[in-house]
Amino acid sequence: MKLFPLFTDLHDRLVLVVGGGAVAERKAQALLEAGARVRVGAPELTSALAGLRNQGRVEHLAGRFEPAWLDGAWLAVAATGDREVNAAVSEAARARRLFCNVVDDPELSSFQVPSIVDRSPLIVAISSSGVAPVLARRLRERIESLFDHSLGPLAALAARYRARIRAAHPDLGARRRFYDWLMDGPVAALLRQQRPAQAETALDQALARPEPAPEGSVALVGAGPGDPGLLTLKALRALNEADIILHDRLVSDEVLALARRDAERVSVGKRPGEDHNATQARIHALLIEHARAGRRVVRLKGGDAFIFGRGGEELQALREAGVRYEVVPGVTAALACAAYAGVPLTHREHAQSVSLVTAHCRDDDNDLDWPALARAKQTLAFYMGVSQLELLSARLIAHGRSPRTPFALIENGSRPGQRVLSGPLERLPALADAHGIRAPALLIVGEVAALAPDLHWYGQMLEGAPQPAAA
Structure with missing residues (x-):
């Protein structure tokens, strides 16, 4: 271990900062937040440092560094950008047995200022011993995501x-x-x-109790569409605190890999021959069973649990059973798939509203307001629609939507195998069949879908039917 880590109480203790530029300003601000008395020595100050001086929050010594500036100081920080001056500060501090940090110069420093994750009074500090500050900053960013501000x-x-x-x-x-x-x-x-x-x-x-009994809980977590980079910070924390994870079939392996290593993982997707209501009843029973056993349960759903994810039903079951719960929203498929395909869901020239629609409908299904969905100047995002493409296009055209209305069909949105198919609504079923589009896929219908060929940036873009092989 090259450096011995310390957490120093600087409250009402004098620290000298040599330098009047932007770096010195940052160091002085951090020292003030720690309660230190700050003395700044420099010929000139930034406007922010001058403001602190005028408010009486820092003491200013004007001119070039002199060893007497260290009188009464507990620590010194050299931040001038002039190595000769910084070396003089370091040597004078060493002679007085004071610790000195020279910014970005570990050879002249007797202590390093770490990257900090501040959850006061909890403080996490990361140091690379001054040799790789960018690495320390990157690690701090990762650690920040793990620690809730609470x-x-x-x-x-x-x-x-x-x-x-x-x-x-x-x-x-x-x-x-x-x-x-x-x-x-x-x-x-x-x-x-x-x-x-x-x-x-x-x-x-x-x-007031001798010892509290273990109390389980359920976190209803949206996993997003598949790209682990779209997982929220709260979702990541929940995965790292879970004892057991009940996940849908479509939750990606990359997302599951971010969970606590020893957490039990249970797939709760639909079993062969099992209807959806029976599947949901089984999930409710498992959530309640594990929570009552004192376990921290994560119910991990693709996308967002409250958009065609039956999350409301699960909360009702948990509340009825007296199980404590919380909800962590996820990035729903319509938002993520559209973004990864370069399709803006709204556009001031093309669409002033968005409808999120489940495509699980029957030939005789009258639940959807087809005349309203067929109106122009709006965007439709159909979930779970691959098996219903012929019905969807026929219904929309029959109720007045132009056969030339653009569509974008996004397969495996945000995942490595993403493909985007675009074309006119009247050719949707034939083109999807020709390209072998399979679930999971999201269908976007509306004028904005015409932007996909120009604005797509991720995965493969498909346009029109495949060309026949040469004879």
């Missing part, structure tokens, strides 16, 4: 209740189990939901 209030709450927790659980093993419950249970969930008063009440009630 962790700070949770740590502060735990600190306030520390004495009561020790008194209620003098046994070390019991105390550890209580802290696990505190971090994973309803208190943390209520803080994530911005309900601090209820969180504190839940903690008070738990301390």
Whole structure:
């Protein structure tokens, strides 16, 4: 280990920053946030530093560096951009046995300023020992995605209740189990939901019991259309906290690979010969069973659970069973597939509204308002429509939509095998059959679909029927 990591209390302690430019400004701001008294030495200051000086928040020593500037300081930071001056600051600090950081110069530095993930009072610091600051920054970005902002209030709450927790659980093993419950249970969930008063009440009630029983929960998580890069930060955190993941068949392997390694994974897709209602009843039973067993359950659905995902039915079942739950939205297929195909769902010249429609319809299905769907100047996004393409195009044309209306059919949207087929509505079934389009695929109908050939940027673009082989 090249560097020994420290977390330093600088409250009301003097730190010298040498330099008056943008880098020195950033360092001074960070030191002020840590409660330090900041002295800035430089011939000139940025407007922001001058403002801090005028407000009395920093002390300014004008001119070129002198060792006397270090009088009374606990730390020094050299940020001048002039290596000769920076070296003089480093040497003077060394002579006084003061730690000194020279920005972007590890050879002259006796300490490094790490990249920071701030969830105060919880602080995570990442250092590359000064040799690869870009790598440290990239790691910080990844770590940021794992830590919810509610962790700070949770740590502060735990600190306030520390004495009561020790008194209620003098046994070390019991105390550890209580802290696990505190971090994973309803208190943390209520803080994530911005309900601090209820969180504190839940903690008070738990301390009144000898030891809280494990309490399970369900997170209804939207996995997006397949590209793991579209997973939200909250979804990633939920996957890393899960004990068991009940996932749909269409959730990509790449998304599942981001989950906690030891989490149990259970596919809950439709079984051969099983109708959809029976499948849904089985999913409800599994969610309730595992949550009641004290497990953290993630119900992982492709796209967004509340758009043709039966997420509302699952919440109703959980609420009726008294199971605690939360919802993490996902990027729905219409948004993602359209974006990856270069199709804007709205456009001031072509479409002023968007309709999201399930294409699971029968020949005699009268549930859809076909005359309304057939109106021009709107975009239609049909989910689960590959098996219904002939019916969809015929119904829209029969109710007044022009046969020349453009369509874009997006297969495996956002995934490595994405293909986009475009053409006129009247040729939709024939072109899809000729190119062998298969589910999962999303159909977009409307004038905006004509932009796909020019604006697509991902995957393969198909236009028109395949050419016959030469004789």
